[in-house]
Amino acid sequence: MILSEKDIKHIASLARLELTDREVQQYRTELGGILRYVDQLQKVRLKKNISRVEKKLLNVLRSDVVLEWPEAEREQALHQAPDHQGRLLKVKRILN
Amino acid sequence: MELKELTISNVRTKLDSQEITAVELTKAYLKQIKKLNRKLKACLTVDEKGALTAALAADKRITAGEKNSLLGIPFLAKDNIMTKGLKTTAGSKILEKYIAPYDATVIHRLKEAGAILLGKTNLDEFAHGSSTEYSAFGPTKNPWDISRVPGGSSGGSAAAVAADMCLFALGTDTGGSVRHPAAFCGVTGYKPTYGLCSRFGLIAMTSSTDVPGILAKNASDAQVVLKTIMGIDKHDATTVTLTQAQFNKNINFRFKGKKIGIPKEFATITLSPEVRKAFDSTIALIKKAGGKIVSVSLPLVPYAVAAYYIITPSEISSNLGRFDALRFGTAPKGSKNLLDYYVQAREKGFGPEVKRRIILGTFALSAGYVDAYYRQAQKIRQAINTDFDQAFKKCDLIVTPSTPSPAFKFGAKKNPLAMYLEDIFSVPASLAGLPAISIPIVSKSLPIGIQLIGSRFEDSKVLAAAEELEKYIGLLPKPKI
Numbered sequence: 001m002i003l004s005e006k007d008i009k010h011i012a013s014l015a016r017l018e019l020t021d022r023e024v025q026q027y028r029t030e031l032g033g034i035l036r037y038v039d040q041l042q043k044v045r046l047k048k049n050i051s052r053v054e055k056k057l058l059n060v061l062r063s064d065v066v067l068e069w070p071e072a073e074r075e076q077a078l079h080q081a082p083d084h085q086g087r088l089l090k091v092k093r094i095l096n
Numbered sequence: 097m098e099l100k101e102l103t104i105s106n107v108r109t110k111l112d113s114q115e116i117t118a119v120e121l122t123k124a125y126l127k128q129i130k131k132l133n134r135k136l137k138a139c140l141t142v143d144e145k146g147a148l149t150a151a152l153a154a155d156k157r158i159t160a161g162e163k164n165s166l167l168g169i170p171f172l173a174k175d176n177i178m179t180k181g182l183k184t185t186a187g188s189k190i191l192e193k194y195i196a197p198y199d200a201t202v203i204h205r206l207k208e209a210g211a212i213l214l215g216k217t218n219l220d221e222f223a224h225g226s227s228t229e230y231s232a233f234g235p236t237k238n239p240w241d242i243s244r245v246p247g248g249s250s251g252g253s254a255a256a257v258a259a260d261m262c263l264f265a266l267g268t269d270t271g272g273s274v275r276h277p278a279a280f281c282g283v284t285g286y287k288p289t290y291g292l293c294s295r296f297g298l299i300a301m302t303s304s305t306d307v308p309g310i311l312a313k314n315a316s317d318a319q320v321v322l323k324t325i326m327g328i329d330k331h332d333a334t335t336v337t338l339t340q341a342q343f344n345k346n347i348n349f350r351f352k353g354k355k356i357g358i359p360k361e362f363a364t365i366t367l368s369p370e371v372r373k374a375f376d377s378t379i380a381l382i383k384k385a386g387g388k389i390v391s392v393s394l395p396l397v398p399y400a401v402a403a404y405y406i407i408t409p410s411e412i413s414s415n416l417g418r419f420d421a422l423r424f425g426t427a428p429k430g431s432k433n434l435l436d437y438y439v440q441a442r443e444k445g446f447g448p449e450v451k452r453r454i455i456l457g458t459f460a461l462s463a464g465y466v467d468a469y470y471r472q473a474q475k476i477r478q479a480i481n482t483d484f485d486q487a488f489k490k491c492d493l494i495v496t497p498s499t500p501s502p503a504f505k506f507g508a509k510k511n512p513l514a515m516y517l518e519d520i521f522s523v524p525a526s527l528a529g530l531p532a533i534s535i536p537i538v539s540k541s542l543p544i545g546i547q548l549i550g551s552r553f554e555d556s557k558v559l560a561a562a563e564e565l566e567k568y569i570g571l572l573p574k575p576k577i
Contacts, residue, residue, distance in 0.1 A: 003459070007459075008455070011455050011458050011459050011462065012455055012458075014458050014462065015413060015442075015454045015455060015458040016417075016420075016435075016438045016439050016442055017439065017442055017443060017446075017451055017454065017455070018439045018440075018443050019451075023448075023451075026448075027451070027452060027455055030452060030511075030512050030513075031452070031455065031456055031459070033511065033512075033513050034405065034456060034512060034513050034516070037401075037402060037405075037513055037516075038402040038403075038405055038406055038469070038473075040399065040402055041399060041402050041403060041406070041469070041472050041473060041476060042468060042472065044396070044399055044472070044476055046475050046476070046479055047479075060333035062330075073180075073197045073198050074197075076181075076195065076197035077197040077423075079195075080194055080195065080197070080423065080424040081422065081423050081424065082421060082422075082425070082426065082427030083427065089422055089423060091422050091434065091437075092431070092433060092434040092437055093434070094434055
């Protein structure tokens with residue numbers, strides 16, 4: 001698998017990353033090397049009945065209720081935001 | 097007080113007999129950190145005030161007659177583990193100023209037991225790496241030779257234990273991040289079975305293989321720490337309860353008469369002469385202890401690193417999606433709109449390896465490629481699980497080297513794939529969620545790690561075997577720093 005410059009830029013934009021031209025070239029070469037290595041997975045012939053996940057797994061559920069969080073911790077968590085007002089986080093507007 | 101001679105068990109006796117106090121002990125470790133950290137950069141944060149307050153409280157509990165294996169024991173924690181009121185940076189610029197609002201479950205349990213948190217240790221950014229060279233705050237140096245890496249990603253924790261900056265340290269192990277640096281720094285590094293210890297409060301990397309791990313002076317100390325941190329946690333749905341009886345079932349494991357497997361597929365991996373020699377001498381010791389060496393087969397294991405470097409970046413690309421600098425992180429200056437804000441925050445906040453993994457993972461999960469890469473890797477992972485199940489029908493434990501070579505020089509693994517291949521011996525146990533430990537041997541002037549892997553939830557067997565093997569290996573030299 002070889003990735004083009006356009007591929008790298010497209011993938012980066014999906015991941016909300018913007019790359020410089022130098023980074024695009026660098027990642028193209030490096031990821032090319034990594035993909036050549038992981039491409040060996042394509043050759044592996046597995047038995048038909050192999051599932052992707054463990055069959056014995058169970059879901060762990062809890063009731064859908066609001067759990068109290070200590071006020072001091074909540075304050076501390078809110079204060080990690082670059083911008084907040086009262087109990088709300090401030091972000092740039094989405095609609096113009 | 098000779099710090100290099102101390103272990104959790106011998107300190108316990110000294111504390112309980114009030115030969116020393118927790119405050120004296122804590123001061124001695126803080127002094128050692130101050131003395132060596134400039135040279136080694138093992139710690140990113142040192143909490144002198146918090147540690148002394150905790151030590152004072154521990155002394156009160158000891159004087160009152162309380163008995164607890166970790167009461168008054170000073171430790172360090174990797175900086176991707178949340179510690180209330182202290183910086184938790186994950187070694188990344190994007191979390192440079194982040195202060196955790198709560199403790200990870202493992203930290204909470206250690207604090208409750210009276211263990212004393214001294215500070216936070218250096219790591220590869222978000223634990224992505226095997227050398228700590230990817231830390232945004234500069235690399236940790238190997239205490240045995242400061243021109244060499246300490247391994248990674250829990251390199252700060254391993255170097256700190258090797259340099260007697262604490263009695264034990266917490267790390268995290270996703271594909272070998274505890275065992276690898278333990279091998280490079282000559283300490284014991286233990287990765288529990290996935291699900292035995294809570295991941296709540298660990299900054300997520302690969303949720304399906306992340307586990308908290310322990311770096312300690314020996315296997316018996318690791319077991320003491322494990323007993324405090326393990327067990328079900330309502331905040332981590334993947335944790336399970338192991339009853340005392342289940343855990344203790346293998347606690348008296350001895351090599352005598354037991355079968356120890358060597359996977360034949362590993363025979364093709366090139367080992368450095370020092371590792372080859374150390375591994376051969378370990379095998380001789382296992383035989384001396386009465387163990388029978390048998391050949392086992394793990395047919396899909398040669399594909400483990402390839403599968404891991406699809407699964408891991410895929411989960412990373414998803415887990416690191418939350419870093420948008422809205423709820424935490426550093427806001428970029430002068431962004432045009434919300435999208436531009438995200439992009440700039442991530443562009444400035446993440447280092448090159450983190451971006452590389454996000455891009456690789458986003459690709460592996462993208463339309464048109466998800467079947468060929470991610471789904472195929474998951475199937476191979478499942479087949480590796482089955483391989484191990486089959487192998488453990490023929491043997492009690494599996495033994496391998498922990499790494500193909502001893503610690504390398506800074507800058508020696510510039511090619512990312514070369515760095516990924518450092519995990520060749522550690523990744524299979526991670527993919528299968530198995531307990532594994534790296535214990536040290538010293539060859540010439542550098543330490544070498546030997547890995548023991550056990551069946552799921554047979555952690556006590558792995559630890560008991562490691563303890564017995566350590567006795568056969570005998571006393572090791574210490575690094576001269």
